[in-house]
Amino acid sequence: MKKACVIGYPIAHSRSPLIHNYWLKQHGIEGLYEKREVKPEDLADFLTHLDAHGYAGCNVTIPHKEAAIPLVGKMDDIVRRTGSLNTIYLDSGIISATSSDGEGFYQNLVATVPGLDLKGQTAVILGAGGSARAIIERLLRTDLARVKILNRTEARAQELCNIFGTRVQWLAPDRFGIESASARLLVNTTSQGMKGQPALQLDLSALPASCIVADIVYVPLKTDLLKQAQARGLQTVGGLGMLLHQAVVGFEKWFGIRPQVTPELYDLVANDVDPEYHR
């Protein structure tokens, strides 16, 4: 039986088993995807013995996404550019790593907005943490003209500007109204608006009618930011789809089939997030 898992500390909240075990069943693969609580001090030992534990690979979540990097034998350019990984697989026995958060965001975006053309456009990113880095890295591989980062801590936004070069610029909070008037895409990558976290306070009135508003927070499924954008008639993209699309990458590496993100899978996980959910 082929096995994979998600490791983190804590790990109880992870919805990855729901996603991967759905695909295993759908494709009639005799396999299993488990949750494994791995403490920071046990990370090196766990990864070194991945094969011995019977795993073809694993997803990696908080707090191991950066700490695991020196422990892998091989990593791709995405891991190098973002300084973070979330997917580990064995490639001819070598512990290998990629990061699928950016790809998950992008695939969910284009699935929600078919025919999206970002050429020459501006994206405004709220936040400068790990997921902002992953999303910016992926967006820069399109022909988007520029990314503007608005973040509570200016130094973290400036750090991303330094890493990613001149297409990425810091956005001063008092210029949001002016600069957002030309945004094609606005993405919240902060934890604001998430259940139990402070609300995101943002005036969307200057956004053009063509602006797509995305939130990567998926608890709740429809955040206040998305509600506010919909009230303005703007197209919106929720965060749960990113979670489903990022999972495609690992599943294909471990089990050899590229799975689909279907409405049925979305409903399954959405019901787990919010039992009141109706499509």
Ligand SMILES: NC(=O)c1ccc[n+]([C@@H]2O[C@H](COP(=O)([O-])OP(=O)(O)OC[C@H]3O[C@@H](n4cnc5c(N)ncnc54)[C@H](OP(=O)(O)O)[C@@H]3O)[C@@H](O)[C@H]2O)c1
């Ligand atoms: N949909 C998905 O698949 C997916 C994937 C990954 C993450 N997420 C969600 O994305 C969110 C961020 O994750 P992450 O890993 O990027 O976290 P992170 O690295 O800790 O970054 C958090 C970001 O949020 C900002 N922030 C946090 N609290 C704030 C507040 N009260 N006011 C203003 N800014 C605040 C931080 O600003 P400072 O720099 O000033 O601290 C930072 O920019 C989480 O809610 C996570 O659940 C979703």
